[in-house]
Amino acid sequence: MQSKPARRSNEARTRETREALLIAARNCFVSKGFTATGTPELVAAAGMTRGALYHHFSDKTDLFRAVIEAEAESVAAAIRAAAPADVPVIEALLSGADAYFTAMEAPGRARLLLIEAPAVLGLSELARLDDQTGGATLREALTALRLQAPIPETAQLLSAMFDRAALAIAEGANPAPYRAALAHLLNALA
Numbered sequence: 001m002q003s004k005p006a007r008r009s010n011e012a013r014t015r016e017t018r019e020a021l022l023i024a025a026r027n028c029f030v031s032k033g034f035t036a037t038g039t040p041e042l043v044a045a046a047g048m049t050r051g052a053l054y055h056h057f058s059d060k061t062d063l064f065r066a067v068i069e070a071e072a073e074s075v076a077a078a079i080r081a082a083a084p085a086d087v088p089v090i091e092a093l094l095s096g097a098d099a100y101f102t103a104m105e106a107p108g109r110a111r112l113l114l115i116e117a118p119a120v121l122g123l124s125e126l127a128r129l130d131d132q133t134g135g136a137t138l139r140e141a142l143t144a145l146r147l148q149a150p151i152p153e154t155a156q157l158l159s160a161m162f163d164r165a166a167l168a169i170a171e172g173a174n175p176a177p178y179r180a181a182l183a184h185l186l187n188a189l190a
Contacts, residue, residue: 020047021052025067026071030111042060065125068113075133075134082099083095093145094183104166104169142158
């Protein structure tokens with residue numbers, strides 16, 4: 001007697017549908033950008049209906065926001081994994097910086113996080129997201145260094161340097177000089 005295949009739960013189907021939409025949206029936004037990507041194209045790429053899209057996301061911007069949040073969380077996780085709390089702070093900063101560059105080398109990630117996201121979501125929403133992800137890791141390290149400079153503003157300036165380097169690397173620049181320059185600057189903070 002053959003057994004019946006296990007049925008997926010509604011929760012599993014919901015999770016799979018949402019994940020398919022996120023993957024398809026990421027691919028579309030990377031290849032064409034937010035503005036040039038329409039919802040019919042997104043649902044076709046996901047093999048879904050517009051009803052499925054609007055069941056999970058209020059609109060295309062909401063879907064884009066979810067893609068950006070997943071990308072930012074992935075970068076922050078890579079930084080945290082590379083910079084454990086039990087190493088000296090400057091070593092954690094250097095390891096975290098290297099992990100950031102490596103994470104930003106994921107195809108399309110620099111475009112999504114550093115070009116598309118500011119244009120679509122605005123700087124204040126990106127600042128909120130950064131406060132919860134990669135920016136938090138940077139502020140934690142700077143706080144541990146006991147800098148005399150204001151931590152939030154120092155973190156913003158360092159973050160801008162990291163982002164500028166990530167954009168250059170994404171455009172094909174050699175990452176070695178950027179890594180060396182940032183290592184020099186970070187060592188100067190100690």
